[in-house]
Amino acid sequence: MPYTLTQLIVYFFTYAVIGWLWETVYCSIKDHHYDYRGFLFGPYCPVYGFAVTTILVFTYRVRDNILLLFLVGIIVATLFEYFASLFLEKVFHMKLWDYSHLWGNIPGRIAPIISLGWGFGVVLLVKFVQPLVQKMINWEEAKIHGFLALIVVLVMGTDFICTIISVERFHTTTQMWDQRINQFIRQLPDKLEHDHKQVHAAVVAHLNDIEPERKLSWNQRRLLKSFPQMKFNDSDKFNKIKEHLINKNN
Structure with missing residues (x-):
């Protein structure tokens, strides 16, 4: 495992918050009114946290190869999105997104154009965002020894x-x-x-x-x-x- 458990927990929380901020700003602008995004009560989107931590683990060995990083990113992110949609539908009887109007969708849960976007997003994430996040987490672990991970879990x-x-x-x-x-x-x-x-x-x-x-x-x-x-x-x-x-x- 390339990351410790406390690192993964803090990664999950950090990217869940970043995902919430991104979705809230983007959707508020698109819909012309304030959208408080996120499935949970708090200001975070767990789907982003789970997706990014999963991607970081599975792309760790190919992070220096742009092409492999892009391809593995597409595969991992698409599989995650498919099973996240299936989980919501089977457990909570609900659908939060629907790609039925997009070409090649399966069946409304994933679509080629969305997966392509995930691939580019993973490259940007691993190459530009993750190094900055890693520095912050290294500082946090040095100062409070992973205590933030316990707070996140609770x-x-x-x-x-x-x-x-x-x-x-x-x-x-x-x-x-x-x-x-x-x-x-x-x-x-x-x-x-x-x-x-x-x-x-x-x-x-x-x-x-x-x-x-x-x-x-x-x-x-x-x-x-x-x-x-x-x-x-x-x-x-x-x-x-x-x-x-x-x-x-x-």
């Missing part, structure tokens, strides 16, 4: 547990929405049964009446707003009205 571990609880409640709430919407649709006149546009319009017009007793929390509304492509794979009706819920809660 803080992010607590955050992760709280997020799991929040997302499970979110999932339950989306299913409650589906049940209420289905009840509402059953009460509509038979002539609207096959007119999906009118049914959808009727549902949107009566959101206040349909809304279940369990309200969306601040964090759940934030996730809806920050990840407009997010979908729950077993709450089809909720997926169709979530955009209106975002506007309703603004």
Whole structure:
């Protein structure tokens, strides 16, 4: 192992924060409003932390060969992105990104153009960003002997547990929405049964009446707003009205 455990933990935290800053700034500019990015409560994106630490380990032996670094970076980052998407879908029943509109996607989780971008990103990361981060971590270990790693584990571990609880409640709430919407649709006149546009319009017009007793929390509304492509794979009706819920809660 080219890195110690405490180094990997601090790498994970550092790049999770850098990833959060990048996504927050980029998406806020793109969407013309402030986006508090990240799946967890805190200002960090674990997917970046996990991805970068994994990349650093697997590219360590080829870091001096630009071509191999580029190719290995593509492979490792693409595999990570695929399995991260699969994990979110199977464990949390949700999708945070969808590349279905891009050529060659598999199946909406990864796409060639995105993987190519990962390759260039890995080269820039290993050659220019990592040396600066390494200097900071060497200083931290010399001064406080890896104590930062313990703080990271405690803080992010607590955050992760709280997020799991929040997302499970979110999932339950989306299913409650589906049940209420289905009840509402059953009460509509038979002539609207096959007119999906009118049914959808009727549902949107009566959101206040349909809304279940369990309200969306601040964090759940934030996730809806920050990840407009997010979908729950077993709450089809909720997926169709979530955009209106975002506007309703603004």
